[in-house]
Every structure is written in structure tokens, then in C-alpha cells.
Amino acid sequence: MSWIEYAQRGEIQGKVVYFWQPMPKALNGVFQAWCSENAASFSLTKQQKAALYHRLTRKKWRTPKSLRNQQVLRKDHFFSYLAHQANIDPYLSTPAASIIGSNSHHTSALSYQKRNTNQLRYEIFTAQNRYLERMVHVIQVSPFKSMCAVCLPSNQTLIHVLSQPVKVPAYLETTGAIVAFTRKMSEGTRHYVEIPAVEFGSNRALSVDDVMTFFHDLRQKLARVPKVSAGDAVLRQYFNQRTFELALLFVLLTGTRPNHHASIEGRGCYAYEHALIRDKGRHRTIEIGTYLQQAMESYQRLQAQCFSRLDVLETKLDLLWALIDESHQITPVTAKSLRLFMAEQWQQCFGDSRGPVVPYMLRHTFAQHALMSSKPKLTRQEIDLLMGHSEDGEHLGQAYYFAGVSERLTEHLNRWSELLQLTPIK
Template sequence: MGKLTAIQARNRGKNAGGVMPNTHQTAASLAVAFKKFTKSSMLSNDDSHRALLLFLYLWLTDQLDNITSLKDIPDLLRASTADKCEAHCLRNFKDGNISWTEYAQPYHTQQGTLYLWQPLPTALQVLFQPLVSSLSYQTPMLNQQEKKHFYDELQKCRNTPLLLRRCHRNKRDVFYRYFSYCIQVDAGLSSLAKMVLLGPERLHHRNATAYQVEETDRLRKKIFLAQNRYLERIIIAIKQLDLSEHFTARLLGQPKNLSEPTINIANYLKKNGIITVYQLKTQNGSKQYEAIPSIQIGSQRSLAEHDVVVFFNALHDKVEAHNLAKNMTLEQHRLYYNWRTIQLAFLFITLTGVRPTHAITIERRRCFAGEKVCVFDKGQWRPVILCSYLKTQITEYVKLQKMLTMQFPHHQPNQAMWHLIDEQGEQQLLTARILRTKMHSLWPGVVPYQLRHFFAQCALTSLPPHHLATQQIDRLMGHSNLGEHLGSDNQFPLSLMPLHHYLEHLVKRLGLLTLRRQGVVVDE
């Protein structure tokens, strides 16, 4: 394999839809960690295995690689339900008769890092909940001496115990980054959820989050379900390898086993699509839980679907106001044609998600039989999928264009599929500046690029059977690295079918099929 091919394969492996880490090797590595951090000599004063829980917390939150010195070990503190969420804190929230442990999850916003409570995955509750309940508030889980023991164990070369030598283990870095590797290749996890867990700098497609927006309550649910999936893979492997006996720890005198969690789910975790967190409020001597308001993470330029529908209705009315049927003069015909050009450009952006940069059109030589289209985007060619509605609009527009241009004496074919015609009959290339001016007259304060944001948001919020995976959204948006673009990536009809179905559904969502031209019938 050549160097370039290896880079391309590595990029594809990091993208959504790639291969997750080997669960059998991860289970064996985790078993060794359990043996190491449940040794009786690990802690100085009791057998509560606080070091094990600190290790699991750092492993879950992908912080083990950051421990390069003793001072890097955080003071994991217990907070009360009345305290504000801060870094490296745990709390137990009681919902009815069920207590659930939550940890501080950082959210990266334009205003800085915000910490919000995130429920721990179900499999870890059996270990964390009883121990956190026994801790004093605002007291570090490990003292300085115990931290030194913890750091020494992390730095030691891990010798595989005799009973575990029949199992192959992951490399240390692969095991430490198990959750981050799973997050990167998880096709069912949105780009914004990945940004929350990995940080903006570690995303495979860094610009993907700039086009979407989600509420923190929904992100919290997605993260909770994703972490449960990743741990469930390991638990299945533990049972397949018959390693359950290596995952038992005595917490406060009671044996607990990671691979056999018998725990009821709290009611607040069962809501469909969201998880709302609460904070204890004390007022006039009374205590009650109040929901922490959800905030939006991601793009600040998203458009409401209703507003986009209103915009296209207004644009349609503007175009039809210039349609005088058979009584049009040449000048009136030209004005109507120009407005049809503007309308087609807006449809093209909204129904394909292309970047409205210099020329918002298609090159005729890059449109193959009206079915396959390629556009030059950020220095490379990429394919664009046209829905049937957009194909119909282009076909009708080309007929109108041919009728008009034949009436000018110096007509010359233009490589741009759609373009404007000035008062002298000269062809004028459609530019982003012209499109912004036209949009401002119909929708002040909004720019055409926000229609691309809207396209991404629609793809994110589509429900089954039109829901798209992260990789499919990236493909539609043109987000790619070396190894994932035209000429390097394989596209099969079966893999493109969900994209076609989504684009057809988007037309119906926007109500475009109900817009009729004078004397024109659009097939549904």
C-alpha cells in the first residue's frame, strides 16, 4: 500500500461508518485494569475502590491520555443537587426512589466552556451510585498519597495476569481511547454530539457543526444512548469470553459486578428524545427541583422551517407577478426569465446544500443527461444529487431560456446552465452578490448561505424512514477529507438510495409541490 493510499484509508477509517475497536481485546484490557485498581494495597484506608472509579471516570471521559504527571489527576468531587455544575464533579440525583449518578460534561460554545450534568451510562451505575452516596461533599475522591499510588499504577507496564493470558489485549493507547474511537465512527451520533464529547479540534469534519443546531436536552439523550451502546458491546464480549468473575468489586462491603448490572432506569431518563436535568432550589423554607433550561449548541444562523416556506411562497408570487403569459413583450419576457433564474438558484441551494459562492449554477458539460451533476467546490469536484422536482424545474427553465435567447441577434451558448440577461441582451453570470441583493429584497437580514445551513438542519432533524446517518449528511453537504471525495470514494446505488428518498421528502416538507405556475402542471 502506497503512502497516499494509506492516508486515504486512515481518513475513511476515522469517518462515521468506520470499524469500532475490537471488543474482545477491549474487554481483556478492562479486566486487567479491574485487577490492578482493586488490589487491597491500592488504597490506604478502606476497600471502597475509589481508585477504580476514578479510572473508569477518566476512561469514560477520554482523559487518561492527559495524565502525564501527578498534578494532571483531577480532584473528582461530589456535589449536591443544589450546586452549580463544575468540572470534575459527580452528583447523585434522586428521581422517586431511584438515585442516579451524573457527571459534569463540558459543552464548547462561542462564549466559552459550559458544564452541564450528564447521566452516567447504565452499566456504570452499579459501581458509582453507592460509592458517590458515601462520599462527603466537596472532598476529593483520592488524597495526595492515593493519587501518587494511582499515578504509579498508570505508569507501570501492565503485565497480564495468568488467568487472563488466554485473551489478547488492546494496545494501551487504543484501550485508553476506546470511547473516542467509538464516537468518531458512530454513524448514528450527530456531529454536534461528537463535538461535545471530542471537542471541535478532534472532529473528523470540523466544519460540520457550523451548519447544525441542537438543544442540550436532546444532545444529553444522544450521548447517554451512545455511551450505553459502547459499554454494551464490551459487556457482551465479557460474557462471550467468560470473564465476568474478573469484574467484581466490593463496594462498601457489597460485591458489585460490572458485567451483570441489575438496575432500574430512572423515570427522567425514559423520555423520548430528551433528558432534562434538575437543580434543587430552596425558597421560603421549601425545597423543590426545577428543570435547568436547555440551550442551543451549534450554528447561530439556522432558519425556521416555517420562515423558509414563507420565503419560497413569496418568491413564487414574485415570479408569477411577471408572468403575463402570451401578452409579454421582449422586455417583460426578459424580466420574467431573470426572476425564474433567481428562483432556480435558490431552489438549487436549498435542495442540494451547495455552497452559494461565486457562480451559483451548473456547468452544462458537468450535467450528464440531466441526472448526474458535478460542481467545483473548495478546490475539488464533488457529485450533487438532484431530486425529481429540481430536475423538472431545470428542464422547464431550459425551455424558457431557449425561447428567449433565440430572440436576440447575437446569441451565443453559455457554459452556465442558468444565467441572467441584461437590457442589451448580453448574458450575465449569476453571482453570490446578485443573489444576496435579491434575497435581501424578499427576506431582509438573511443571506443565501443560510439556506445551506437550513439544508443541513433539515437533514439532522428528519425522522425515520427519512432519517440520515452522520456520514450521509456529510456526503450531501460536501464535507470530505482525502480519501472520501470524488475519484477516491466508491458510491453504490444502494448507498445513494436513502439520500434520494430524503431529498424527495424535503420537497414535500417545504410544500414546493403545491406551487403551480400559470399554465404549468407539476407532477407529484
């Protein structure tokens, strides 16, 4: 056999599923040797499993005399080493960490991100290899190297528990995804068939191509400001459509929840580069990319013109963008009005070829891109920061105070708008 694989447990919408997962490099040698010796009896009875579990976790271990001067690690910490490393690994995705870790950084983070089993298989395999390589390096220079080996009963051969293989199968050397296969027999010939990948996580993210098409179509409709002779009603309708466009761009390019007035308070916006918004009962800072800055500045110029031409009444609402009603009074964008506008424009753009959409899907699209982005590669904590997930108290010590983090997030936001190829708003 070329490599040992085991059944990895996961959950999809509350349903338990299993997928094949390659054994880490450092452990494959000893498992491969054992499986070769016990090919006829892989399975254990319930009693055997219980006895093995008790022996590993409950039975007291004795420290050899030669190692009593070394620091002793608690047994439960030893067995949870891989899970602990997964929890603190900043570059391990939330879907992968939820499978091999003991807890998620944020309970709702998995609802915004998606990975398939091929991607998870690769990510878990490479992560576990990194974690065990640290142990292998320490063992090579430690006094207990000779104790990290098992003896095969058949030929009394010593197999090191943590040993790096000389050669790895080709299917494990691919980048980004590892495909699993199942063996089938057909007319006396053995062949391998690829197992279809299964999706883990959220399916609410829109395709990048659909988002690009939708916003390009919307920009084409709003490219020209109505002439003075068009009348107040036409100008007001155009202004409101531009307001909805900016609100949708705001959700798409910042990942902000499209709730409440889906806007920014004027006193909470700082040079169109940062903004302070209220999100789920607490204030948090968001970065604003270059494209959204230009769109906001263009909208402010249009707003000044429309307010002057329509004699809009003064209001206490301190919002950077809002609607004008039939009485020429300012009214905030509501979640319902934004949802209806997007549904109407989406229908006009795609007809019946696409399913129904809501603005919240733009937030899911933003989160999925943050997960898949490689330039720059964001940590799990930075993605949670962009999404406003702060169960662990990130809002108490904002990472935006660190210039390096702020610059990396701004670079990510700018690359996101460049990927979407959004038409400049003048």
C-alpha cells in the same frame, strides 16, 4: 439518589461550558455505590487527582496468570474505547461526536449543525449505553467476569463494574431529549426546577416555516409569464427573477455553496438527475431531487422562449441558468447579485419582522434538516457527502457508485422538498 450525573465539558464559540450528563447504565451501579459511601467527600485535591491519573495511566498493570493466554489490549486503547467508538459511530451526530470523540469527521461540519444540551444529553447517553453493552455481552461469557467487580470497604459487598440496572428513572426513558434539573428549597420545601437548554453549534439555519413562506410568496409573484404585449424589458426582468428563484432553490435543495455563478454547467448535468459541480477547487457529484428537476425543465422551456423573443446573442457560457443583461447578452449569476435579490424579496415578504438573511443560510438550513431527518436516517458521512465535506478523501471513492447510498440520498432530497411544501413550477 436515583442516578449519578457528571459534568460534561463542551465548547460554544470557543467558550468552555459544562452540562450535566447521566452516567451510562453499565457504570451507574459502581459509581452510585461509591457516592453513597462517600457522600461527604466527593471532591479530590489536585495532588489526589494527579496521583489517581498516574495510577490509572502510568502505573504498570500486571496480567493475572489465568488470563495470560488471552489477547492483551493496550492501556491507552482501553481508556479511549468510548472516544474511539464515538469517532466511528455513523449515526452519532457531529455535535455529539465533537464532545465525546477525539476528533471530528470534518473540521467545519460543526459550523453547519446545531443541537441543544437536552438533545446532546440523550444522544450521548444512548450512544455510550450501546458501546458498553458490547463489552457487557463479552464479559458475561468470558473467563474474567469474576474480576470485573469492586468490593465496598464498608460492608465488603461486591459491585460489578459493568452491570445493567434493573430499573431506570423515568426522565432517562424519554426519546429525543433528556432534561436536567436543579434542586431548590422554598419555604422548607424541596422541589426541582428544569435547567434551560443551551444551544451547541450553528445558529444560521432558517426556520422551516420562514423558508416555506418565503418561497411560496416568491412563487406567487412569478406564477404567470408576461404577455407578448408587455414588452422586452418586462420579459427580461421576469426571466432574471426566475433565474434567481432557481438559483436559490438550487442552494436550498442541494446544499451547494452559493458562490461563483451559482449554476450548473450544461456538460456537467446528466438527465437532470446528477450533476458535476466545481466546489472549493475540486469536482464533486450532487444528486438532484424530483422537484428541482421539474423546476430546471420548466426553466429551460422558458429560457428557449425568452432567447428567441429577445434575440439573445450566443455565448460561450455553458450554464443551465444565467441572467440577461440590458444588451441582451448572457451573464452569470454572481454571489453578490443573488444576495441582493434574496435580501430584497425577504424584506418584501416579512418586512422588519425578521433579521437580515443571505443565501448561505439556505445551505445551513439544508444541513440542519439532514441532521434532524429520520426518514431516511442519514449517517454522518452521508451528510458530509451532501455538504461537500471531504477532508478524509471521500471524493476519491464516491459513495454514489453504490446504488443503495444514491437511492437513500435521493429519497432524502425528495422528502426535503415535500416537507417544504414547495409550489410546483409549470
